[in-house]
Amino acid sequence: MITRIDHLGIAVRSLDATIPYYEQALGLKCEHREEVLSQKVRTAFFTVGEVHLELLEPTSPDSPVAKFIEKNGEGVHHVAFASSDIRAQLGQAAAAGCKLIHEQPFEGAAGKLVAFLHPKSTHGVLTEFCAPQAN
């Protein structure tokens, strides 16, 4: 079952150029920065209520986020829903006709299990399911 939106992934060209907007215009606080080598991105995290904002800056032209920016410009890259049972959620999505990018969840940042649905089967929104590792 989906319990809340865990985070929005937002593709940006430069963390250093973007963080001041979130801090000064929105009054949010950058809580954490981290490089994710497997995704070739540098990330910066903010919290708004129960949702995190995750800025994603590509570290290489062949990063998936670099390709997204090349095609679409900066903007919302994915929406991540927290699920109480990620495997059941993937099964439910598949049964509803969704194309899964990952048939099985894998360990993402902070030990969470994550998996993505293909945006062609979700009406354009790259959709992530995530759950604590204990799930």
Added chain:
Amino acid sequence: MITRIDHLGIAVRSLDATIPYYEQALGLKCEHREEVLSQKVRTAFFTVGEVHLELLEPTSPDSPVAKFIEKNGEGVHHVAFASSDIRAQLGQAAAAGCKLIHEQPFEGAAGKLVAFLHPKSTHGVLTEFCAPQAN
């Protein structure tokens, strides 16, 4: 002050074609449908935790949402932040160098005061501030 994400606006070609994805794959419930004549859209609402999802289907080729879909395809159209003081929030954004689409908030759906920032000054995310009318 921003207190939470109020809603995500998601541009879709057809509500009828998209609602089954949100209901069947994600297990959410369509709570309300409404036509917003001023924006030339039909909308459908879902709730996930403290955030609403607002599907937006254009009712005319000159709807802003139709133009968005023509350029970008279906996907996340805007992110709306709930603010405890929308006028102060607009002033803070302007002081931080943001371009405001609306200098003053206006009454949107459900009697909320709303105003938008231009995505060119928010690193690609069309950003809405909203607040209860009493604000």
